[in-house]
Amino acid sequence: MATEQHHGDGEVAELSAILGVDAGTLLEPAVARAWIALLTAYGRLTRALSSELMDSSGMSLADFDVMAQLARVEGHSLRMTELADVALISKSGLTRRVDRLAINGWVTRRRCTEDGRVHWATLTPLGIKAFRNAAPAHLRAVAQRFGASLPAREMEQLTSGLRKIAAANAERVREGA
Amino acid sequence: MATEQHHGDGEVAELSAILGVDAGTLLEPAVARAWIALLTAYGRLTRALSSELMDSSGMSLADFDVMAQLARVEGHSLRMTELADVALISKSGLTRRVDRLAINGWVTRRRCTEDGRVHWATLTPLGIKAFRNAAPAHLRAVAQRFGASLPAREMEQLTSGLRKIAAANAERVREGA
């Protein structure tokens, strides 16, 4: 479903022939185009931004994400589960990511004294320095590759649309009509 | 940068304190919100769709993508490089993906007689059957999770915006002003 702009009529017909029904009845063409555009835009952006960030700071996009989440909050600390949540990765993924960040000396993990199950991940001074060093170039890259592609009005529309989609897919699967 | 809607002013201030400059000068807040919305929407959609597809058809999202690309074209065949291109994955990734699809009997790989460097990946009758079996549920899931989230007008705007972003990031890095 990641096709770009080459959507000839013959191809749609070909697809419908395989499916045994008109492809449009299963997924409206306009929705299909939007879905392909989402996959394409996301893929190109993350690929470019990730390699630029790695080159300039030796940090993966996921590393940056996690550190940015910690940088945002007071005390620069979050519980593991909460951090996994906001960074959009699995708990196991976060465990290992924090392992690596800890090896770099960018983050520490310490057990909560009040609830022994909980562990707090905290940005270290060294981590803050690394983040401060990496952030400007990365944020500017986002501004250039993503922000500069659209005028303000369209950017707002994009945000609005994407938020509705995210909201409709929050949490668990819901029974559709 | 994947934060959801909880963007308290205190958090922005906290971030600016770390960066040593107002975060807004590096990345406009409106752009930051859009970027976060994109990451969130993409993450939730692909996670949900991928697990649904795996459950219903034992096929990964990437498998489906590749097979859909082959299904779309006449002869149900594409050259490896071209297929990697439209499926948005690396050449090495495609090599191994086609390996797996071939093990399932869904795709064959055959050397081009005219140019020995070229290999054609072709959907087999069994692969067509598997795709026909998997597609309706998946396309309906896309329609429901993605399509049903937005009215037609906004879907068009979304497509337009995403395409501009994709176009601005086509191919190689370009020198920004």
Added chain:
DNA sequence: GGGATATAGTTGCATCCGCAACTATCCCGA
């Protein structure tokens, strides 16, 4: 108090990915 249950986090395992290096093939010019 003590065991059933729930929650937080980690680990085993299988999988998947991309980059860089490598092989195979083709093409072009001398």
Added chain:
DNA sequence: TCGGGATAGTTGCGGATGCAACTATATCCC
């Protein structure tokens, strides 16, 4: 015809992911 260079594809390798199972801790209820 031969050698250099371009192109297509594969493989070695290191790294990252998620799910399910597991450990550790807390809580609830009798």
